[in-house]
Amino acid sequence: MNPAPKSWWGTPRTITETIDNRKISWLELFSDLIYVVIIHTFVENLTEHFNLFGFITFWVLFLFFFNTWTNMVLYFDLHGQNNLRNLFFALLQVVAIAITATFTGEAFAGHYTGFIWAYSFNQLIYMYLYWQTMRNDPLHATTTRPFLIAYVVGEALLIGSIWLPSLPLQQALIIISLLIFVSTVMSEHRNFDREFKQRQIPFELNSAILERYGLFTMIVLGESLAGIIEHMTAEHTHLADYTHFGLALLCIIGTWMIYYTLMDERKIEADRYWPISFFRGIHRFLIACLTLQSFFIGQTLGTGQLVYYRGLSLVTAASLLALLALTRLPRFNVQPLATWPTRWLVLGIIAILILQFAPVFVGLLLMDLILLGIGILNWTKNV
Incomplete structure (x- = not known):
C-alpha cells in the first residue's frame, strides 16, 4: 500500500500503511x-x-x-x-x-x-x-x-x-x-x-530496519578505529607500535568483514512475533559486545596487558556466537546459514577462546587470521 499524501503537520502513519521498498531517510x-x-x-x-x-x-x-x-x-x-x-x-x-x-x-x-x-x-x-x-x-x-x-x-x-x-x-x-x-x-x-x-501484517523485519542495525554496527566499528588511531597519534615512536596498530586494525577489519558478509541481504521472517523480537534482542547483545570490543582493543593496543587481551578475546567470541544465532536459527531466517560456514564459525569461536592463554600480540595475530579467514570464506561464497 502506498503511504498517505504528504502534509505539513499530518498524523502518524497507521501500521497497515506500509511503504513498498522503504529506504532509510x-x-x-x-x-x-x-x-x-x-x-x-x-x-x-x-x-x-x-x-x-x-x-x-x-x-x-x-x-x-x-x-x-x-x-x-x-x-x-x-x-x-x-x-x-x-x-x-x-x-x-x-x-x-x-x-x-x-x-x-x-x-x-x-x-x-x-x-x-x-x-x-x-x-x-x-x-x-x-x-x-x-x-x-x-x-x-x-x-x-x-x-x-x-x-x-x-x-x-x-x-x-x-x-x-x-x-x-x-x-x-x-x-x-x-x-x-x-x-x-x-x-x-x-x-x-x-x-x-x-490485520494481515507479515511477521518480518524489512530491509530498512536491518540496514539501521548495520549502520549502528558501523558506528561502533568506527569508534574502534577512532580509538586505535587516537592511540597512535599520541604514541608512534617505535616500529613495534605500528606492528601492534596493524594487528588491532586487522581485528576490526576481520570483524567488519564477518558481520557484513553474513548479514548482507538477509531476510528475517517468522510465523509469529516472538522470533522477530528475539532477533532484535540478539542483535542488541551483539552491538553491546562490539562496543566492549572497541574498549578492549584500544586498551590492548595501549597497554599490552593480558587482562585487556583476554577481555577482547571473550567479547569477540561472544560477538561471533551472536552472529551465529542471528544467521543460523531457522525460526526467523528464511535461508539459515549453511553447514560449512556454521562449522567455520563454531571452530573460530572455540579457537579464539583457547587463544586467551597465548601471549598478547601473538594471540592477537592468530585471532586476526581466524577472523579474516572466516570473513574471506564468506565473501568468496557470496561472490
Missing part, C-alpha cells in the same frame, strides 16, 4: 549520529571505571540508550511520515537523548538524578508518539495500550528511585525499571500475534 541517518558520541562516552568512561561496578553500569546504560534507539527505529518504520510533525519530534528526540548523554559520566560515578530526569523526558516523547498512533488508529490499541501501561509503571519506578534513602535500593529500582522497558515488547508477543494476524 536522511532524518533517520541524522538521528543516528548522536549515538556516535554516546558510544564514545561509554568507551571513555569504561577506561576510567575498569571494575565490576563500571561494567554493570555500562550494561545498564547501554540497554537504556539502545532501548530508546530501538523504539524510535520501530516508530520510523511503522508510523513515520514525510511531514513536519515527524521532523519536529525526531529532532526533539535527538536533543533529548543528547542531553541525556551528558549525564553518562555522572551515572558511571554513581550519581543518577540528572540521568533519570533527562531520560524520562526522552521517554515521554516517544510514549506520546505511540499514544498518538493509538488515537489515530484505535485497532492498534491491542499492542500499544499494554506497551504504554508498562512504560508508565517503569517511569514511575525510575523517577521514584530519586527519593530513595539508600543508593543500593535506588540502583535496584533503576534496574527493575530497565527490565520493564526492555522486556515489554517481548512479554506481549501474544498481543502482537493477535493484531498482526487480524
